[in-house]
Amino acid sequence: MPPFDVPEGDPFGPHNLPYGVFSVPGEDGGARRVGVRLGDHVLDAGAAALALGSPYASLLARPTLNPLLAAGRTAWSDVRRALTGWVTVPSHRETIEPFFHPVAEVTLHLPFEVADYVDFYASENHARNVGRIFRPDAEDSLTPNWKHLPIGYHGRSGTVVVSGTDVVRPSGQRKAPSDPAPVFGPSVRLDIEAEVGFVVGVPTPMGSPVALADFREHVFGLCLLNDWSARDLQAWEYVPLGPFLGKSFATSVSAWITPLDALDAARVAPPERTHPLLPYLDDADEEPGGYDLRISVSLNGHVISEPPFSTMYWTAAQQLAHLTVNGASLRTGDLYGSGTVSGPTERERGSLLELTWNGRDALELPDGTRTFLEDGDTVTMTAWAPGADGARVGLGEVSGRIVAG
Ligand code: MN
Numbered sequence: 498m499p500p501f502d503v504p505e506g507d508p509f510g511p512h513n514l515p516y517g518v519f520s521v522p523g524e525d526g527g528a529r530r531v532g533v534r535l536g537d538h539v540l541d542a543g544a545a546a547l548a549l550g551s552p553y554a555s556l557l558a559r560p561t562l563n564p565l566l567a568a569g570r571t572a573w574s575d576v577r578r579a580l581t582g583w584v585t586v587p588s589h590r591e592t593i594e595p596f597f598h599p600v601a602e603v604t605l606h607l608p609f610e611v612a613d614y615v616d617f618y619a620s621e622n623h624a625r626n627v628g629r630i631f632r633p634d635a636e637d638s639l640t641p642n643w644k645h646l647p648i649g650y651h652g653r654s655g656t657v658v659v660s661g662t663d664v665v666r667p668s669g670q671r672k673a674p675s676d677p678a679p680v681f682g683p684s685v686r687l688d689i690e691a692e693v694g695f696v697v698g699v700p701t702p703m704g705s706p707v708a709l710a711d712f713r714e715h716v717f718g719l720c721l722l723n724d725w726s727a728r729d730l731q732a733w734e735y736v737p738l739g740p741f742l743g744k745s746f747a748t749s750v751s752a753w754i755t756p757l758d759a760l761d762a763a764r765v766a767p768p769e770r771t772h773p774l775l776p777y778l779d780d781a782d783e784e785p786g787g788y789d790l791r792i793s794v795s796l797n798g799h800v801i802s803e804p805p806f807s808t809m810y811w812t813a814a815q816q817l818a819h820l821t822v823n824g825a826s827l828r829t830g831d832l833y834g835s836g837t838v839s840g841p842t843e844r845e846r847g848s849l850l851e852l853t854w855n856g857r858d859a860l861e862l863p864d865g866t867r868t869f870l871e872d873g874d875t876v877t878m879t880a881w882a883p884g885a886d887g888a889r890v891g892l893g894e895v896s897g898r899i900v901a902g
Pocket of ligand 1: 616617690692724834836837
């Protein structure tokens with residue numbers, strides 16, 4: 498199928514145009530280039546820009562998305578408009594066509610240099626499930642701060658990996674409450690967290706909080722994110738400073754970054770706020786801050802959950818406002834995770850912790866039962882969002898296979 502003739506209804510049609518970084522095995526010494534996905538092809542965007550004499554070649558003929566991320570919203574819109582023209586206007590066809598490669602024939606790389614990485618905890622359903630599992634006797638399944646600020650922690654940016662990268666089962670200390678002493682060994686409660694990652698483009702200097710209304714000036718786009726979690730390591734180590742080695746061994750992101758500009762039709766109001774918010778987080782008068790992303794999680798090819806991102810209590814704009822309200826600066830390439838996405842029903846939970854209720858209720862799959870992940874298991878997350886006129890906007894998948902440590 499020639500790339501210009503993407504079938505009607507393809508979730509990666511010209512209305513989408515996510516960005517990635519790819520190389521072609523055996524070509525150009527494996528040089529990395531910025532690519533734009535169209536259907537089941539990827540356009541070498543830098544080569545196309547050079548061939549067309551585009552002024553955006555300086556942003557696109559690069560081995561990473563960082564220069565484009567840093568260029569800011571006006572440039573993001575201009576480049577997207579130009580790309581839309583290149584892949585839809587018939588007169589460009591002859592010039593552009595040599596720069597398409599079948600996605601199946603390229604190697605996809607981590608598309609940007611990850612600066613800082615933060616992970617949040619923004620799903621009320623997830624937070625309540627975790628509260629019920631670990632604090633069954635508490636009066637409220639939410640902690641007292643939960644409705645007042647988006648809870649988060651700083652993760653490890655150096656272990657953010659692109660979809661398709663194997664995940665080595667981590668080892669560490671664990672100690673069940675009934676054990677007399679901790680033991681060391683491979684995690685026996687390895688889990689997933691189905692999340693959405695937001696990619697910061699435009700940096701800020703220290704001392705300059707980002708207001709809710711400026712979210713789209715700083716955030717370029719989003720991706721799917723799997724926050725692999727070793728629950729046994731996490732449970733023993735996290736008191737009182739939070740997640741550490743139970744999370745930092747790997748975080749997977751999709752190879753494609755969907756620009757926010759492709760998701761305008763998917764913007765929705767977040768759930769009703771049940772508590773008054775301090776002014777810097779109060780989004781009552783802001784544009785809708787939620788995104789209607791329909792996520793699907795599969796384990797070895799079997800769908801185990803379909804978490805709805807529209808149910809997230811805290812929005813990405815609120816998370817950005819909160820993480821900068823103390824004057825912390827932003828860097829190009831900062832990545833922040835939404836937190837595990839869990840909907841209200843059992844089949845919408847975004848972690849095995851919740852799906853199996855901490856291992857109590859094993860999942861029945863066609864190839865056996867599961868509580869937590871076994872070596873050789875592959876977890877794949879996909880998602881789509883409603884686009885204009887009934888179209889679907891596909892997000893790039895994030896997939897990873899567990900290998901023995
Ligand atoms: Mn997480």
